[in-house]
Amino acid sequence: MAHQIYSAIADGILGGGVYALMAVGLTLIFGVLDIINIAQGILVIVGGYLSYVLSVHLHIDLFLGLLITIPAMFVLGLIIHTAVIRPLRGSERTSMSLLACFAVAIILEGALYWIFGPNVVTLSASYINASIKVAGFYINDIYVYCFLLAVVLVAAIYLLLYRSKFGRGVRATMQDATAARLIGIDVNRVAALTFGIGVAVTAAGGMAYGATSGGFSPNSGYDLISRLLAIIILGGLGSIGGALVGAIFMITVESLVDIWSPNWAIVVFYAALVIVLTVRPSGLFGRRAVRAQ
Amino acid sequence: MRPKRSRRKSGVRFLSVSATTAAAAALVVGCSSSSSTSGSGGGGGTTKSPIVIGASLSLTGDFSADGQAYQQGYQFWASQVNANGGILGRKVQMKILNDNSSPTQVVTNYQTLINSDHAALTFGPFSSLLTAPASSVAHRYGYAFIEGAGGATSVFAQKLNNVFDVSLPVANELDPFTAWIKSLPAGQRPASAAYPMANDPFASPQVQRTQSLLTALGVTTKYSNIFPEEVAAYKAPADDVAATKAQAVVLGSTDVPTVSAFMSAFEQQHYNPTIFIAAAGPDQGSAFTSAVGVKNANGVMVPNAWYPGSTNPLSQAMVKAYVAKYGGSASNINADIAEAYSVGEVADQGLTHIGSVDNAKLISYLHSGVTLTSVQGPVKFNSLGENLSATAYIFQWQNGKFVQVLPAADSGSVKILYPKPNWGS
Numbered sequence: 001m002a003h004q005i006y007s008a009i010a011d012g013i014l015g016g017g018v019y020a021l022m023a024v025g026l027t028l029i030f031g032v033l034d035i036i037n038i039a040q041g042i043l044v045i046v047g048g049y050l051s052y053v054l055s056v057h058l059h060i061d062l063f064l065g066l067l068i069t070i071p072a073m074f075v076l077g078l079i080i081h082t083a084v085i086r087p088l089r090g091s092e093r094t095s096m097s098l099l100a101c102f103a104v105a106i107i108l109e110g111a112l113y114w115i116f117g118p119n120v121v122t123l124s125a126s127y128i129n130a131s132i133k134v135a136g137f138y139i140n141d142i143y144v145y146c147f148l149l150a151v152v153l154v155a156a157i158y159l160l161l162y163r164s165k166f167g168r169g170v171r172a173t174m175q176d177a178t179a180a181r182l183i184g185i186d187v188n189r190v191a192a193l194t195f196g197i198g199v200a201v202t203a204a205g206g207m208a209y210g211a212t213s214g215g216f217s218p219n220s221g222y223d224l225i226s227r228l229l230a231i232i233i234l235g236g237l238g239s240i241g242g243a244l245v246g247a248i249f250m251i252t253v254e255s256l257v258d259i260w261s262p263n264w265a266i267v268v269f270y271a272a273l274v275i276v277l278t279v280r281p282s283g284l285f286g287r288r289a290v291r292a293q
Numbered sequence: 294m295r296p297k298r299s300r301r302k303s304g305v306r307f308l309s310v311s312a313t314t315a316a317a318a319a320l321v322v323g324c325s326s327s328s329s330t331s332g333s334g335g336g337g338g339t340t341k342s343p344i345v346i347g348a349s350l351s352l353t354g355d356f357s358a359d360g361q362a363y364q365q366g367y368q369f370w371a372s373q374v375n376a377n378g379g380i381l382g383r384k385v386q387m388k389i390l391n392d393n394s395s396p397t398q399v400v401t402n403y404q405t406l407i408n409s410d411h412a413a414l415t416f417g418p419f420s421s422l423l424t425a426p427a428s429s430v431a432h433r434y435g436y437a438f439i440e441g442a443g444g445a446t447s448v449f450a451q452k453l454n455n456v457f458d459v460s461l462p463v464a465n466e467l468d469p470f471t472a473w474i475k476s477l478p479a480g481q482r483p484a485s486a487a488y489p490m491a492n493d494p495f496a497s498p499q500v501q502r503t504q505s506l507l508t509a510l511g512v513t514t515k516y517s518n519i520f521p522e523e524v525a526a527y528k529a530p531a532d533d534v535a536a537t538k539a540q541a542v543v544l545g546s547t548d549v550p551t552v553s554a555f556m557s558a559f560e561q562q563h564y565n566p567t568i569f570i571a572a573a574g575p576d577q578g579s580a581f582t583s584a585v586g587v588k589n590a591n592g593v594m595v596p597n598a599w600y601p602g603s604t605n606p607l608s609q610a611m612v613k614a615y616v617a618k619y620g621g622s623a624s625n626i627n628a629d630i631a632e633a634y635s636v637g638e639v640a641d642q643g644l645t646h647i648g649s650v651d652n653a654k655l656i657s658y659l660h661s662g663v664t665l666t667s668v669q670g671p672v673k674f675n676s677l678g679e680n681l682s683a684t685a686y687i688f689q690w691q692n693g694k695f696v697q698v699l700p701a702a703d704s705g706s707v708k709i710l711y712p713k714p715n716w717g718s
Contacts, residue, residue, distance in 0.1 A: 003536070004533070004536055007532065007536070008529070008532075011528070011529065011532060015528070109353070113353060113357070117361075118352075118353070118357035118358045118360075118361050119358050119549075119580045119583075120358065120548075120549045120550050120553065120580065120584050121583075121584070122553060122583075122584045122585075124586070128557070129557055129560040129561050129716075130561075131561045131562065131563065138561060138562050138563060140561045212528070213524050213525075213527075213550070213554065214524070214527060214550055214553040214554030214555075214556070214557045214558075214584075215524075215549060215550040215553040215554065215584045216524070216550070217357065217358070217550070218353075218357075219353060219354050219355060219357060219394075220524060220550075223523040223524055223525050224525065227525060254526075254529065255529050258526075258529035258530060258533065259533060261518065262518050262519065262520035262521060262526060262529065262530045262533075263492065263518075263519060263520065263521060265521075265526070265529060266521050266523075266526055
């Protein structure tokens with residue numbers, strides 16, 4: 001039993017890294033634009049398919065392929081923001097953005113069905129099914145790599161937000177968009193670039209999801225969005241570090257409960273969210289904490 | 294002369310009366326045409342109008358791979374029937390709606406097919422999860438409901454007289470496997486087994502039945518749990534199964550991603566069971582092998598009632614016609630195609646026998662104990678609509694080929710690969 005618990009904790013921490021890669025973009029977009037990108041799930045799948053195309057048809061390594069998929073998804077993010085998000089105005093903007101993002105999700109899913117069909121595809125690489133033995137249990141190589149990638153990307157986004165001029169503009173917009181506009185910050189440009197960055201990071205999430213899920217298809221995004229929302233709410237909406245911590249916490253709790261009951265594991269996943277919010281309504285690293293920096 | 298306001302009022306009144314009259318006329322015409330395509334009338338007999346057959350299929354959503362295969366199966370059957378003059382001298386026209394793998398949408402779709410599209414006949418959707426609610430709708434309107442993918446006990450527990458499943462009842466699909474285990478000398482049987490099951494009415498019954506039968510044979514249960522049917526929730530139970538080091542794994546799966554995720558986790562954990570059989574997924578031909586890799590598929594078993602190499606003459610003719618129409622090779626034909634085709638075959642034989650498109654007569658005929666033929670073999674329904682003449686087979690991937698291995702005594706079976714080779718070999 002102790003062996004199973006240690007293994008579950010290791011799986012949870014490393015698996016949390018995979019989910020952090022998928023959730024970081026979502027929380028970043030909410031933090032700046034105050035919109036919940038319901039299309040995040042399908043964007044993860046788009047990222048997965050991009051990695052699939054590069055890997056299967058061009059034989060480019062999954063991680064090297066990110067040098068192509070991340071910029072590509074950044075451009076996709078800019079397009080979505082310009083065409084769908086930016087035109088939204090007024091007091092109903094947040095609620096309308098839910099519908100708009102849902103429409104984007106449906107369109108992207110339809111496009112994926114049209115291009116790739118309904119059959120499941122998998123990402124393959126020599127390290128996907130490889131593992132190393134640590135303290136009597138196996139740790140999967142791909143999870144270690146994805147966790148390290150998550151740490152690197154979270155650190156990179158943190159540096160961008162807190163050590164760059166652009167980041168100051170982003171944080172100013174997060175705090176008060178009107179005041180930011182008054183001091184000369186091009187809020188629309190900041191919003192567009194932030195949305196693009198949020199979607200770009202999702203490319204890494206898509207690759208990680210595709211490499212660790214055992215297969216995905218155009219409709220795989222539906223399973224993801226509820227989990228990702230739970231993670232960013234737990235971590236604190238708008239908190240980049242919170243997304244990583246929240247993901248690790250939730251996946252670890254789920255892995256531990258799964259030892260006794262897989263069905264209760266998913267219940268506890270969401271119950272943990274409710275419990276934390278009861279104690280800390282803004283999440284572990286809620287917006288108040290973020291803005292305080 | 295009447296004042297202008299009065300003239301305007303008269304004009305408006307004239308238009309409204311005219312519009313009402315026109316609408317009433319349209320209603321009368323509509324009613325008379327719908328009565329000629331009712332569930333009991335079935336399209337009328339005085340003209341050569343096509344027989345419209347409605348079906349709701351999962352063209353998107355969780356079951357989309359199977360749903361689209363079923364769509365192709367239904368359409369392929371229709372094209373073959375029409376090439377041979379149709380049914381009762383009338384062409385068959387399939388009307389297919391997308392239910393997005395949703396149990397609520399499938400209900401709406403069948404109501405639409407029956408009430409708005411005036412389908413003369415209905416064929417079933419894919420999966421027991423959708424067949425159960427859909428069959429209730431068809432029953433309400435007196436429609437026969439011939440289907441090929443709704444064999445779970447939950448479907449027949451409704452005790453509807455209009456449901457006819459042309460495929461093998463789900464609960465019995467693994468019986469040849471348990472019979473084989475029983476036939477092994479005690480020293481060769483697996484000492485332990487794990488039974489992970491997806492939370493689905495298709496996956497659990499057959500695995501639970503197998504568990505009880507194997508336990509009676511002395512096979513120790515190391516793991517038996519139902520897990521949520523979502524990709525994100527597969528790794529943890531797969532790792533738990535691997536941790537048990539059970540010699541046999543009987544996986545209650547419904548699709549390729551489930552099997553692929555478990556196999557991947559097993560390989561990562563350096564766990565190779567000597568027996569690995571899944572309820573569904575490995576029967577999806579190239580969709581399965583491209584997901585897991587041809588070498589990893591080696592030794593994996595799955596139950597099914599049909600395979601492309603079947604010696605059934607009807608099956609051989611269908612395979613030949615399918616390859617001629619769609620290209621490719623026989624080995625890549627999805628078993629769903631055969632199931633959907635069998636549904637059409639049974640409907641064809643039933644309608645031809647009764648000489649009309651009358652659902653009530655069709656239901657009565659199919660319950661009469663008659664034995665019909667299909668590409669999957671003989672079809673004979675009991676009072677619940679289960680096909681007790683269907684034969685269960687077990688198939689196994691061997692060196693890239695999908696071959697029949699059980700029942701061992703069957704002429705089409707080859708020697709079973711046991712123990713299962715290591716992953717990648």
